[in-house]
Amino acid sequence: MQTWIDALSWLNFGFLLKGLAVTLYISLVSIVLSFILGSVLGIIRYSKIKFISAAVGFVIDLVRNLPLLLIIFFTYFGMPKIGYRPSAITSAIIAMTIFESSMLAEIVRSGIQSVSEGQMEGARSTGMSFVQALWYIILPQAYRHMIPTIIGQFVSLIKDTSLATIIVVPELMQHAQVIYGQNANYIVPMFAALTLLYFIICFTLSMAGSYLHKHMAS
Amino acid sequence: MSMIEFHDVQKYYGKFHALHDINLEIDKGETVVLIGPSGSGKSTLIRTVNRLESIQGGKLIVNNQDLSNPKTDSNRLRQDVGMVFQHFNLYANKNVLENIMLAPRIVSHMPEEENKKQAMELLDMVGLADKAQNMPAQISGGQKQRVAIARSLAMKPKLLLFDEPTSALDPEMIDDVLQVIKKVTSASEMTSLIVTHEMGFAKEVANRVIFMDQGHLVEDDESIAFFKQPKTVRAQQFLSKIISH
Ligand SMILES: Nc1ncnc2c1ncn2[C@@H]1O[C@H](COP(=O)(O)OP(=O)(O)OP(=O)(O)O)[C@@H](O)[C@H]1O
Ligand SMILES: [Mg+2]
Numbered sequence: 001m002q003t004w005i006d007a008l009s010w011l012n013f014g015f016l017l018k019g020l021a022v023t024l025y026i027s028l029v030s031i032v033l034s035f036i037l038g039s040v041l042g043i044i045r046y047s048k049i050k051f052i053s054a055a056v057g058f059v060i061d062l063v064r065n066l067p068l069l070l071i072i073f074f075t076y077f078g079m080p081k082i083g084y085r086p087s088a089i090t091s092a093i094i095a096m097t098i099f100e101s102s103m104l105a106e107i108v109r110s111g112i113q114s115v116s117e118g119q120m121e122g123a124r125s126t127g128m129s130f131v132q133a134l135w136y137i138i139l140p141q142a143y144r145h146m147i148p149t150i151i152g153q154f155v156s157l158i159k160d161t162s163l164a165t166i167i168v169v170p171e172l173m174q175h176a177q178v179i180y181g182q183n184a185n186y187i188v189p190m191f192a193a194l195t196l197l198y199f200i201i202c203f204t205l206s207m208a209g210s211y212l213h214k215h216m217a218s
Numbered sequence: 219m220s221m222i223e224f225h226d227v228q229k230y231y232g233k234f235h236a237l238h239d240i241n242l243e244i245d246k247g248e249t250v251v252l253i254g255p256s257g258s259g260k261s262t263l264i265r266t267v268n269r270l271e272s273i274q275g276g277k278l279i280v281n282n283q284d285l286s287n288p289k290t291d292s293n294r295l296r297q298d299v300g301m302v303f304q305h306f307n308l309y310a311n312k313n314v315l316e317n318i319m320l321a322p323r324i325v326s327h328m329p330e331e332e333n334k335k336q337a338m339e340l341l342d343m344v345g346l347a348d349k350a351q352n353m354p355a356q357i358s359g360g361q362k363q364r365v366a367i368a369r370s371l372a373m374k375p376k377l378l379l380f381d382e383p384t385s386a387l388d389p390e391m392i393d394d395v396l397q398v399i400k401k402v403t404s405a406s407e408m409t410s411l412i413v414t415h416e417m418g419f420a421k422e423v424a425n426r427v428i429f430m431d432q433g434h435l436v437e438d439d440e441s442i443a444f445f446k447q448p449k450t451v452r453a454q455q456f457l458s459k460i461i462s463h
Contacts, residue, residue, distance in 0.1 A: 121270060122307030122366075126321035126373055127297035136320060140311045 007189035012179050019175030027158045030096035038104025045109040063102035071095040076167045092164035100157050111146035144216050151209030155202045221246045221409040228275030236262045238433045249403045249410045251420040254430035260413045264379050268299045300370030304382040306362040308354040315350040318369045340368035344398050360391025380412040421445050429453040
């Protein structure tokens with residue numbers, strides 16, 4: 001019992017929360033960036049613009065089939081070799097954004113395709129442009145269907161930020177390691193704290209997603 | 219003055235030749251009914267008129283715009299050419315009133331008040347003023363189709379295309395929709411092209427009947443003459459089959 005109390009002393013717990021703040025920061029920035037980029041890429045995929053859509057499709061398929069860790073290594077160790085040296089946190093954000101955008105692009109493309117063809121034809125037949133039809137009719141319906149899948153993807157993103165510990169990003173996982181690195185008895189209490197913190201964040205996000213989905217369906 | 223002119227129009231889906239040498243002229247103000255067996259190319263033909271399908275040969279002029287020219291603006295064309303679909307295609311994310319008001323607002327930039335007034339008048343005309351705030355999922359098929367007609371009229375089209383507007387409806391809803399179509403097409407300046415299997419209705423509204431088979435335009439007749447006795451054997455067979463049903 002005393003070990004647990006020591007392990008989760010105010011000092012250590014505060015240090016964990018600092019890690020948590022970095023985890024949330026990386027997650028939030030990556031979520032916003034990959035949501036925008038993923039949507040744009042997904043729409044380009046759907047639009048069948050000559051050459052461009054195919055090229056985008058190729059890149060998406062490539063990235064989706066790489067381990068995230070390889071992309072993190074690339075942004076941290078690889079990019080300095082080609083002239084850009086980001087901080088560890090920026091590396092993690094870039095890597096997460098590249099990876100998650102390609103995941104979201106596929107979700108967005110198939111979400112758009114799940115809206116019946118008749119919706120697009122109905123809109124176009126009144127003289128709306130392709131972009132107007134997408135904006136006013138297709139995307140609102142597509143995103144409503146997609147909410148659960150997109151939220152699920154964001155939950156994976158948050159969990160995946162723990163991989164950034166490998167390039168010593170001072171995030172939640174890494175800070176826990178620092179604490180139990182000083183005293184092996186703290187390993188179990190730290191894992192318990194990590195379990196609780198990741199669970200609370202991810203579960204809350206999932207619940208918010210379900211609520212939003214139900215709310216928008218009515 | 220013609221509204222639609224087909225000159226040797228060809229349509230291919232990949233290798234499949236869906237429309238063969240179509241020649242057809244429809245004058246302003248005419249109401250033309252297009253009939254033929256399933257798969258004969260009726261939908262394909264009607265959809266080339268507002269460019270939902272492209273053509274691969276010949277010349278097609280609609281409302282003085284040359285659809286065989288790739289530079290012709292499809293969005294501009296469609297402002298004057300309304301379409302009513304078999305499955306209504308109402309916007310599922312918009313209520314009835316918004317379905318009607320959206321295109322006038324964002325395509326022709328009609329002032330909001332005038333737009334709303336027009337939409338309510340159109341809803342009144344199709345007998346659905348009390349459904350203005352309903353979502354499409356909350357009204358019946360026949361009501362959806364009447365909203366869809368109102369929606370296409372809101373753009374003040376010169377030409378209206380109907381592709382089997384009553385085929386997806388329960389029998390007891392068909393009459394209400396046909397009544398509305400009759401009202402709309404009888405306006406003297408409106409040109410209409412209608413694909414339908416409702417022969418009684420066709421007889422009543424059509425000036426002309428066009429019969430298609432296997433991608434060919436087989437017969438083009440005055441309505442009265444056609445329903446008395448089609449000229450071609452193929453059309454006679456089709457008509458006797460459909461009427462004996
Ligand atoms: N998108 C498409 N791709 C390939 N072939 C098509 C496509 N649309 C239609 N066809 C083919 O073209 C032919 C004509 O089809 P179309 O839908 O125009 O017939 P239709 O007369 O409207 O039939 P129905 O009465 O069943 O609606 C059919 O053989 C059909 O299989
Ligand atoms: Mg058809």
